[in-house]
Amino acid sequence: MTYLLLKALHLVAIFLFLGGMLFLTLSLSAHLKGCLNEETRQQILKWDRFVTSPALGLVWILGLSLAMMGDWFSDTWLHIKFAIVFLLSGLHGTVSGKLKKNDPASGTSRMAGYSLTGLLVAVPFVIFLAVLKPWL
Numbered sequence: 001m002t003y004l005l006l007k008a009l010h011l012v013a014i015f016l017f018l019g020g021m022l023f024l025t026l027s028l029s030a031h032l033k034g035c036l037n038e039e040t041r042q043q044i045l046k047w048d049r050f051v052t053s054p055a056l057g058l059v060w061i062l063g064l065s066l067a068m069m070g071d072w073f074s075d076t077w078l079h080i081k082f083a084i085v086f087l088l089s090g091l092h093g094t095v096s097g098k099l100k101k102n103d104p105a106s107g108t109s110r111m112a113g114y115s116l117t118g119l120l121v122a123v124p125f126v127i128f129l130a131v132l133k134p135w136l
Contacts, residue, residue: 003069006062013058020052021088021119024095029112031099041099048096056092059085076135084122084129091115 027044030036036044063085072078095115 003066006065006069010059010062010066013055013062016055017052017059017092018119018123020048020055021092021095022116024048024052024092024099025112025116025119028095028099028115032112038102041102045096045100048099052092053096056089060089072133075133077129077133081126081129084126088119088122088126091118 024044027036027041031041067073067078095112098111
């Protein structure tokens with residue numbers, strides 16, 4: 001029962017994180033094009049601080065807890081999954097940091113596009129690894 005509860009909470013945290021990341025990435029694109037007013041930017045950053053970032057922390061805590069319960073730390077699929085989630089965590093920091101800068105000229109809109117593409121490619125791969133657990 002504890003495993004299923006942790007797994008359900010892990011999935012909720014993942015959905016909150018991914019929703020927040022999609023929102024941040026699209027907002028960054030608007031910011032870099034100069035289409036985001038200051039009040040809206042501050043509200044987005046507040047959402048990131050109080051929802052997306054804590055959700056990412058929960059993803060890590062619950063994911064590590066599930067890996068311990070399943071004794072999967074020696075499995076190759078988990079190492080690959082950790083590497084991808086580590087990169088997604090870094091992507092969150094990069095996108096959030098770019099949005100915190102109040103200088104739309106500080107980056108290119110291609111960066112936001114690459115972030116969105118990276119997110120949409122990485123997530124299905126992580127799901128594939130978590131559900132199928134290949135290379136056991």
